[in-house]
Amino acid sequence: MVKRIERHEARVGMFIESLEGAWQDNPFGQRRFLLRSETEVDLIKNSRITGIYINLAKGVDVDGSSRSFANSSPPRSPPPRKALLDERRATVKIVQASVKRLETAFKESRSGEPINIESVSEIVGDISTQIGSSPAILLDITRLKSKDKVTFVHSVAVSALLVHFARHLHFEEPLVRVLGFAGLVHDIGKLAIPTAILNKASVLTAEERKIVMQHPAIGHDILKRQGNLPGVVLDICRHHHERMNGKGYPDGIPAGELSIYVRMSAICDVYEAVTSVRPYKKPWSSATALSWMLQHGDHFDTQLLWKFILSLDSELTRGVA
Template sequence: MQHVKYRTRDRCMIREIAIEQLRVGMYVYDLNLAWQAHPFAWQCFLIEDADMLRKIVDSGIARLEIDNELGVDVGVTDAKQEPEVQNEPSSAGPTIIAKLSPAEQFDFARNLYANANRLMQGIMQEVRMGKPVDLAQCQPLVDNILDSMFRFPSTLLPLAQMKTRDEYTFQHSVSVAALSVSFGRVLELPRREIKEVALGGLLHDIGKATVPGKILNKPGKLDDAEFTIMKNHVVRSAELIRAMDGISEIALNAAAQHHERFDGTGYPQGLKGEQISLHGQMIGIVDVYDAITSLRVYHKPMPPTEALQKMYEWSGAHFDPKLVQAFIKGIGIYPAGSLVRMDSDKLGIVREVLPEKILQPIVQLIYDCKRLCNIPPELVDLSASDDRIKSHESFEAWGIDQMHWAEAGA
């Protein structure tokens, strides 16, 4: 795959330093190396321990960039000055996540998700009453989604996948925001730009608050008049977002163009190809992926791998193929939280996917399909195993409780 790279610079918090100045607790913004040339899964990350620090030094680079808002700055050597750990994501302000155990990560992600759904529910209610949307209400939530997606994407994404019919619209908004962070990271966008895309993702469907429930939740096909009303949600979203004080063009375009399609068949403007902003295309891809993999009033969730196959087929017409490939690289062909069947005829839950090893994730084996019995859960890194994934499977078909295993993985 050709490497897709879109980036701009925001120098506010970024400092270029010599390798000798690098310390544990600093947040690497850019290693100034192509991703294939270094041993880390991401270009941006926190240096958590001396081992990570040594790996960077050993890679032979002379200078790199750090983000001094997300990590310690030059001259700070005391580990006590690293960001403090807070386990409860609050809606009052952004939480800086330093070191959390897997169980704490799960609790953090679950609380974040619950808070986010509540906030979106409140915002949509206010929109319904004709009130404007306050950007300050959304900022801490977006910061928390960004922090957790940068630190433990494999915990938040599977949770974001589990939706209920009743709360679909709120849950979908949060899920789209989280997925857009994974997408932005694989495109190597600056963190500030990813944050704006995620904000656009969070707000992309707020116009749906103005669509009558009987149309929004209709189990059957919409007639022409109903479809016209439904389509208008994008125009309403754009109006509401444009009216927000301090909103960026990135966030606005991300939301306003999420139903435009690469071949010009989308709406509301029928934009084509490059006429659609990168950010609008990103939310368009993420929106469709999340919608078809979720439980809806009119369809069952499609397993993530099948959804990605479909989207790959649709790319070229509906989406830019390069972007669909980058999206798949970000979440993996078998995304975290998926149920898979191995060559050994065992079932496992995908626990962690690294962009450079999307076919060889870390899998937790839980069931023996030959003997038809549960097995003691075992974590296997497929990049160091002879076993291979044979197929993706449905939790429902095997009667496996997805939430139980999301929690058990923590």
């Protein structure tokens, strides 16, 4: 039996036969699909569609009931509260240590010393391990930014997102680690930006924005002088603010010249920035951020963006929302 419902009635477990209205994209790039996570539900609720047609023989109804016993599965029991608290404490320590070590590495670079590749690589190792066991908690912790640690915690969070996204795309582990490293150092050029501008609690002036827009090129120069970093790291550092429409910065290069790694980093960088606390704004919810990004498809690789959305399963979404 197929039934029409309003978009606000969507819930996990519904089988969608079709979407009604102006929303042309859907989570699976096809007409029929199962709503598997709260991310997908929130995207529908925040979309412009006018109605949903659900198949009650293949999924749940509005009240959560199901006519298909074959497709049903018992709900997972949540981990004990103590186990969650212990895991959170362990993750807090990892994030704090990662931020401190990254800050030290950046300060050494500021004084003219080469980046301590071994130290930064160890941070990637810690992040990679923790992402494997509790991505939701790790990304939740990275939201705990103090005013003077925004750049460092942002970099840890982008690294974590890139590692998680790369694994979702089934990249080889050595490449995953390189992308995690790139996430940690992608904003190193901000060392040259006055702290007063980076931590400004209001919207930047046109002149201040021009200064901030210099950081990818500055960071690229810093990393290039290192002389022993993979090209992927240099590419992401310089081009993570480029757009698919060619209107990004610092080079304004077209989509055809943007590597998949740059496109991934652009998605992770923006998503992390808008869903976390900043001096000048409140964080957006995961659904609001993803909906906004989908509406600005000329900024991002839309196919990759959908894959990124699907990588944010319901557990991870609760952590970053």
